[in-house]
Amino acid sequence: MNYKSFSLLFFVLLMSFDTVTDKINPVISSLEKTEKATSANASVYSQIDANSFALPSFECFNLAFDGFNHLKEKGLIQKNILTIVDFSLSSNTKRLWVIDLDKNIVLFQTLVAHGRNTGEEFAQAFSNQAESFKSSVGFYATAEIYNGKHGMSLKLDGLQKGLNDKARERAVVMHGADYVSESFIKQNKRLGRSLGCPAVPVELNQKIINVIKDKSCLFIYHPTVKQEIVSKLAS
Structure with a gap:
């Protein structure tokens, strides 16, 4: 050469x-x-001080906290309160956490319902469509309080297009429900289900709503849609 x-x-x-x-x-x-x-x-x-509760899994928290920081930087959420719902867990377990990130403490851990068409004991199918009666995953900003058929309720704004951005038109809100209770589980072997709303126990409804209202971050997780959640958060 x-x-x-x-x-x-x-x-x-x-x-x-x-x-x-x-x-x-x-x-x-x-x-x-x-x-x-x-x-x-x-x-x-x-x-984080678990405060006599159990912490969510780190996998779930890691994604939730990443999203919280991203949305806070964009000004879409304002309060340093992070609510996590882990729908990979049985509905018979306490799979909703409210964490105060200023004080690094868990304020609540409780039962939470998924939609009737999302699954029986375990959540399996999700939708952003009206009348689907399914839960929607991803990141939300909590909004204003109103009084509806379930009493005090909290409106939610879905922040991820295609995943949960139709929350308002679907009337997906947080509210209390008597079917979200240990007694219902004992009688039916699973928690009751909503029409797609993250319903919580009646006795905790007002307390939780008053803490998380007005632009805090709510994150609903399921591992089967993790990549879609991440990709839509970045877009």
């Missing part, structure tokens, strides 16, 4: 290397940012 041919080959290899490097560097940078965020979230998680 003569000098010119070698130089040309070296140039081509160098350009190819630069192209590959250009593609790899953003991926490495993204992974580094993700690792740093996860580490920071783990630090926050480790400092």
